Structure formats: C-alpha cells, structure tokens
Amino acid sequence: MINSISWKNIWRNKLRSLVIITAIAFGVMAGVFSAAMTNGMFDSRIASAIELESSNIQIHNSKYLENKESYYFIENADSILEVVKQNPNVKSASKRIKITAMANTSASGAGVMLYGIEPDIEKNVTKISEKIADSLGTYFKAKSKNQIVISSKLAEKLKVKLKSKIVLTVQSLDGTMVNSAFKVVGIFKTSNSAFDEMTVFVKYQDIANIINLDATKAHEIAILLKENQKSDEVATQLKSKFKSLNVMTWKEIQPEVGMVAEMLNFSLYIFMIIILFALGFGIVNTMLMVVLERVKEIGMLMAIGMNRMRVFKMIMLETVYLSLTGGVVGMILGAGIINFFGKTGIDLSIYAEGLNNIGYASIIYPSIGFDYYINTVIMVILTGIIASLYPARKALKLNPAEAVRTEI
Amino acid sequence: MKVIEIKNLHKIYDEKTVPVHAVDGIDLTFEQGEFAAIVGPSGSGKTTLLNMIGGLDKPTSGEIIIADTDIKTLSASKMIDFRMKNIGFVFQSYNLIPVLTAGENVEFIMHLQGKPKEERKARIKEMLEAVGLGDRINSRPNKLSGGQQQRVAVARALASKPKFILADEPTANLDSKSTETLLEIMEKLNREENITFIFSTHDARVMKKARRVITVEDGKVISDERK
Structure with missing residues (x-):
C-alpha cells in the first residue's frame, strides 16, 4: 500500500514531477547515447585491430x-x-x-x-x-x-x-x-x-x-x-x-588497444555518473519541496501510527519512482536514437584524417550492450535512494504534534 | 472501566529559559464510553493535554496510564506502535491521504496494523456505513465535502479498534449542518458501540452534545462537569 501511495504521490503535482522527469530523461538519454558513441567508436577500433591487424592470437618464435x-x-x-x-x-x-x-x-x-x-x-x-x-x-x-x-x-x-x-x-x-x-x-x-x-x-x-x-x-x-x-x-x-613458442593475445600484441578495451567499461560509466550526480541535486530539491508541502500530512501519518521506517520508505520510494520514470523514458529515447544512428552511422568525415591517424574509423556506429541499460537502471535507482536521504531525514525529524497543526 | 488515568501531569515549555506551564498538575480519569469535551480559551493548555494523552507530546512530569502502561516511559518508536494499536485520531482539518480513496484511507491504518486483506475489506465497508458513507468508498477526498472528509477520518480512527478516539477541534472547519451530522454520528457510535470520544474544542455545539465538559485554564482543570 505504501508503494501505491508513493507512486500516486508523484502525480499530485504533475507539472513539477514532469519537469524533473524530463530533466532526468534527457540526462539519461544523453548519457546512454554518449556511452553508445564511445562504445561504438572503441568497438570498431577493437574489431578493426582484430579483424585487420592482429587477429585474436598470434604465435611466434620466442x-x-x-x-x-x-x-x-x-x-x-x-x-x-x-x-x-x-x-x-x-x-x-x-x-x-x-x-x-x-x-x-x-x-x-x-x-x-x-x-x-x-x-x-x-x-x-x-x-x-x-x-x-x-x-x-x-x-x-x-x-x-x-x-x-x-x-x-x-x-x-x-x-x-x-x-x-x-x-x-x-x-x-x-x-x-x-x-x-x-x-x-x-x-x-x-x-x-x-x-x-x-x-x-x-x-x-x-x-x-x-x-x-x-x-x-x-x-x-x-x-x-x-x-x-x-x-x-x-x-x-x-x-x-x-x-617453446610465444603465444600472445591481441591485447598483448597491441597494448594500446588492449588498454582501451580494459578501460572501456569504466569510461562508459563516467559520463552517466556525472549526469546522475548533477541530476541528483535536482531530485533532492524536488523532494525537499514535496516534504515541506506535506508537513501536515506526514505529521498526521506519524500520529496515526506510521513508523519512521515506513515514512522513510514512502519518501524513498517516491524519489526512486520519480527517478526511475525519468530514467526509463531516457533509456527508451536513447535506445531509439542509438538504433537509428546504429544503422545510418554518424559521419565524422571532417575529422577523418585525425581519427584515422590514431586508428579510429570516421563513421561511428553507436552501440551499447543490454547490460549497460541494466546497470543504468541500477545507477538511477541508487541515485534516487541517495537523493531521498536528505528529504527523508527532514521528514523523520518532524514532530507529529506540531506538524498536524502546521498551515501551509 | 478506566480507559485513561492522568496523575499530576505537568508540561513545562522552555524549562531553562522562560518556563511556561502549559499543563500544571492535572489529574483526570476517563472511563470507557465517555463522550467528553476538553474546553478552554486559546493557550489554556487543552491541545497540549490532548497531545500528551495521544502520546504526541511527552509530559515533563506525571503519569498517563493507558491500558496499564504509563505512556511516558515508552520510547518514540514504541509510542508510535502504541498509538496505532490503542488511540484513534481525528484532526481539525481533514487530514486524509489525498491520493487514496475513502475506502483506502480507512484501510491504511489496518494495513499498518498488519491486518489480513479480507478483514480489512469487511471493516472498510462496516466503518464507512457506520458514518453514513457506504456509497462513497471509491471517492477521493477532493470529491467529498469537508463534513464527509471528517466522517471518513472518524471511520479511519474507528477502523483500528482503538481504546478511545481523540478529536482535536473536529468541527472547527465545518458548517452547521456538517457539524450536526458529524456529532450525531459520533454520539450514535458512542451510545451504541460504547466507544470513548474525547474532544478538544471551542465549539458550543460540541460542548452541548458532550456528556462531560472539562474546562481547562492556565494549564489547570477549573471545572469538570458531568451531565
């Protein structure tokens, strides 16, 4: 029932919720797309290193x-x-x-x-x-x-x-x-x-x-x-x-490409983490407004017997639902754009010479694995949980006797 | 049967700077089935007294014994649990959860108590019918009048089967007709179900209906009349 209240609470102030959901959606979309661009670029470099240059494994005289x-x-x-x-x-x-x-x-x-x-x-x-x-x-x-x-x-x-x-x-x-x-x-x-x-x-x-x-x-x-x-x-x-022979993988043969592959996972998440960190402040601000608007209601809930854990859960779930709604919309939009450019490619021919000099193709086909979406969902949920801590703390510090008599 | 026993109750605000005796040595006993009003001018201490009886505020000294427990000794978390099991609240302004229907608002307290779904469903119907809102089970608070919302609040307070109901100025925001209806419903529940109601009020209509009127002034009980 608390789940249901939290979800319904999001839509009490539709405009405010839609503003923050839109911000999260665009942020996540940008994060997913930029990760897909980076991944597409590096994937193509790794694929070209393997398919054209080193293969997967080479054997030599030691x-x-x-x-x-x-x-x-x-x-x-x-x-x-x-x-x-x-x-x-x-x-x-x-x-x-x-x-x-x-x-x-x-x-x-x-x-x-x-x-x-x-x-x-x-x-x-x-x-x-x-x-x-x-x-x-x-x-x-x-x-x-x-x-x-x-x-x-x-x-x-x-x-x-x-x-x-x-x-x-x-x-x-x-x-x-x-x-x-x-x-x-x-x-x-x-x-x-x-x-x-x-x-x-x-x-x-x-x-x-x-x-x-x-x-x-x-x-x-x-x-x-x-x-x-x-x-x-x-x-x-x-x-x-x-x-007696020397057997090497492509990562050892081309260490610079191997390093790219090793760091790829980490680098893909950096941009998303920065975006979610920034969005987190917006979410905190929204949820603080929510708590301050509902002082009386939260006081009433505490008075009739809703314990602190449940109040915390209600605020936290509301924050997570708000974040997750924006996150899922952002991922759907991002997946759509990735799918489109994944087929047509993004032509960076004007930078072709520079890109080719460092071994990268000038047409990038953005792509990202399903696991990235799953991890993004987890990161969005974590952002929601972390962003809920301060507003929830504010709610928990309310004195129900004073809160129920507050006029806002 | 005693429902509440208050012994030498004191509440002092700003004890160390400028002490204010909001409640100053009150002794009271409430029996099962009372329909009592605590009255007094603003600042007399009636709300503080009601808050302490409801466990929303802690006394500076004295005892409040409910169900053989001195509630002053309960920790904050145990107090919340105690309130949920023993005390029903009706507040001045309607204080329903706006995103839930009337039925869900009544169900909520039983959900907190961990009652099984079938029991909850049966009791929602029973409680809303008792306050004359059996047909508004699926209405959201914003589709109900102020009086109807207070009746839902009464149904919610009753749903948890409390030992008594505390109503803090329940008619303050209601018109005469709604006040009349609400009081009639509460009086009927009191007479027929033997439910104990304790009001804090300024409202003469509530005082008129109450069978016991306790007047508080400067934190002291100055009269305790039974009709």
Whole structure:
C-alpha cells in the first residue's frame, strides 16, 4: 500500500514531477547515447585491430618479437597450424612470413612490414581483402608471381598505382640482402593510417622463395576465434601446448588497444555518473519541496501510527519512482536514437584524417550492450535512494504534534 | 472501566529559559464510553493535554496510564506502535491521504496494523456505513465535502479498534449542518458501540452534545462537569 501511495504521490503535482522527469530523461538519454558513441567508436577500433591487424592470437618464435630477424621462424608451422585448427574455439588460422623490407620505386622509398600470406587462407583470418575498392584491383590473382597489395596511403607515398612496379629489398636467411620487383595488384584502405602506411602483402610462396625459407616454416601464425572473449582462454591452452613458442593475445600484441578495451567499461560509466550526480541535486530539491508541502500530512501519518521506517520508505520510494520514470523514458529515447544512428552511422568525415591517424574509423556506429541499460537502471535507482536521504531525514525529524497543526 | 488515568501531569515549555506551564498538575480519569469535551480559551493548555494523552507530546512530569502502561516511559518508536494499536485520531482539518480513496484511507491504518486483506475489506465497508458513507468508498477526498472528509477520518480512527478516539477541534472547519451530522454520528457510535470520544474544542455545539465538559485554564482543570 505504501508503494501505491508513493507512486500516486508523484502525480499530485504533475507539472513539477514532469519537469524533473524530463530533466532526468534527457540526462539519461544523453548519457546512454554518449556511452553508445564511445562504445561504438572503441568497438570498431577493437574489431578493426582484430579483424585487420592482429587477429585474436598470434604465435611466434620466442625470439622473434625481440628482434624481428627473418631467421627467427617457427620450425614446423604447418603441423602447429593443424593443431591450432582443431581447437573448437578457433574460426580460422593462417601462417605468415613477416619481415621488414624496403619498398622502392623510381620516385620514392619507404620502410615497410612485409606479410607473406596464402591469400585464400588469409581471407578467412583478416579482412584486408574486403578493404580493396572495386576500382583498385584485387586481393591477388590466381597464378601470377610477385604480386603485391599495398595501401592507398603507401601508394601515395611511393607515388605508384595499380600495375606499377615496386622493388622490395629484404634480408634472406643467410643474411644477404636480396631485391625483387613486385607488381601492384590491389590497393586497400583501412581506418588505421599508421597500419596502412607500414603494411604490404605478398604471396607466401613468392617471398619464401626469395628469402630461401622452407615452405613448412613461418614467422607468425595468426588465429581468429569465433568469440573475442575467448582470447585469453584459448591463448592459455595454446601456451601449454607450445611451450617453446610465444603465444600472445591481441591485447598483448597491441597494448594500446588492449588498454582501451580494459578501460572501456569504466569510461562508459563516467559520463552517466556525472549526469546522475548533477541530476541528483535536482531530485533532492524536488523532494525537499514535496516534504515541506506535506508537513501536515506526514505529521498526521506519524500520529496515526506510521513508523519512521515506513515514512522513510514512502519518501524513498517516491524519489526512486520519480527517478526511475525519468530514467526509463531516457533509456527508451536513447535506445531509439542509438538504433537509428546504429544503422545510418554518424559521419565524422571532417575529422577523418585525425581519427584515422590514431586508428579510429570516421563513421561511428553507436552501440551499447543490454547490460549497460541494466546497470543504468541500477545507477538511477541508487541515485534516487541517495537523493531521498536528505528529504527523508527532514521528514523523520518532524514532530507529529506540531506538524498536524502546521498551515501551509 | 478506566480507559485513561492522568496523575499530576505537568508540561513545562522552555524549562531553562522562560518556563511556561502549559499543563500544571492535572489529574483526570476517563472511563470507557465517555463522550467528553476538553474546553478552554486559546493557550489554556487543552491541545497540549490532548497531545500528551495521544502520546504526541511527552509530559515533563506525571503519569498517563493507558491500558496499564504509563505512556511516558515508552520510547518514540514504541509510542508510535502504541498509538496505532490503542488511540484513534481525528484532526481539525481533514487530514486524509489525498491520493487514496475513502475506502483506502480507512484501510491504511489496518494495513499498518498488519491486518489480513479480507478483514480489512469487511471493516472498510462496516466503518464507512457506520458514518453514513457506504456509497462513497471509491471517492477521493477532493470529491467529498469537508463534513464527509471528517466522517471518513472518524471511520479511519474507528477502523483500528482503538481504546478511545481523540478529536482535536473536529468541527472547527465545518458548517452547521456538517457539524450536526458529524456529532450525531459520533454520539450514535458512542451510545451504541460504547466507544470513548474525547474532544478538544471551542465549539458550543460540541460542548452541548458532550456528556462531560472539562474546562481547562492556565494549564489547570477549573471545572469538570458531568451531565
């Protein structure tokens, strides 16, 4: 019955309640939307880091990461790959030659990270093939040798286009420097300009022949999982199987992205906490007015036998209902806006260069998990409870004998 | 049977600065079934006396014994519980919960007492019929006249089956017709159900109906007449 009284009390002064409910609704909507923007931005960065750059897990020769020399390879890459693929959490895996190289054209030169890949297998691990526009070539042609896929950023730097020649200088296993010419067959573009500028792809067999690497060996095994959340679990399993090799998750490979992922949850809630903190003062003010207006009524309730706990409960529930009504409306509005922009995206192309330089896409698709809504509900309820403490204390301090004779 | 026994009751406000003897050594006894009015001019101490009998205010000294308990010794929380179980209140202005219907207002006190729903429902009907408002069970207070609201307040006070009902100036805001109706209802309940009513009032119409009139002045009982 006290629940019902509290709920009905909200609507005694509709205008006042609607004003504070609207303030809460807009505040929560802004909080949810800004969290969804941040989440969408970071999610896309993490997804791109995994799908285009590092995959979920990488395996290397334990000395390779200290000094990326071509002779620190994984001996029996093919058999390891077979074992890896048997893990039920693994979606796909590929072996790579990965060495530093010098890319030269008649006009310019640049140091690059060269990936020797098996295109048909690599397609299932990284999505670089999807980042090549139709007019900018293909992700390798079937039979031709010495093809190279580079980024538009590097193409611009080296002043090359499709079908241009690039001479790659690499160190073979015996330490000698070898040159070989490659023809540009595809130009890709991701949202990470630093990655784009540094990365080139050639066929595994072509570069293996050039550096005299046996075809069963590789510098890197990249593993894509069915679920990102399983990265740590699968990495632990693989570490126990391949004790002499270095097994790393994407968070370890790209610590800056890993840190973003670790801090994401915390950062998503900061804005909401600040909004609710500010709204809390508005709620306290409203509830103080409520208590002061109802001194006589509260006095009467205490006189007829409503104990302090019940008076407290009534004020607290009224505050929570007021907050929660605004919070739920705000979340519904926020969810609607997130749903809309989640489909259309928010185009921040005018900041594209800056965003791409730090690895972020210029179109943001806001998204937020259901758990965020649940946690927001909990935070709104907590705000209501905390905001009710002072007004409830005021109510509890009333002397019923004086309160029932008060004229307001 | 004694319902209330008051012994040498004192209430002094501002004891340490300028002491005001609001109640100054009152001894009174109320028996079951009394229909008594405490009267006196403003500032005479009648409301203070009523508040102390109702446990809303603590005496400085003396005893108020209700149901074998000296209520002065009860803690604040026990006093609230005691009031809920033993004392019915009707206040000067209507003091109903505006968001509840007449029926719900009557039910509320029984809800606080933890009475089962079936019992509550039956008693709501019985109480509202007793005050002549059986057909207004679903009306909100703002749809009732002042007199009707006071009758609901009486029904609410009765619903908890108290040992007596304290009514603080219950007719102060009512017109003559409503006052007459309210007094008739309370008198009928007093005669037929033997319910004890104690009023604090200025109203001559209440004094006329009361079978006992206690006059208080300067915190002392100066007359105690029984009709």
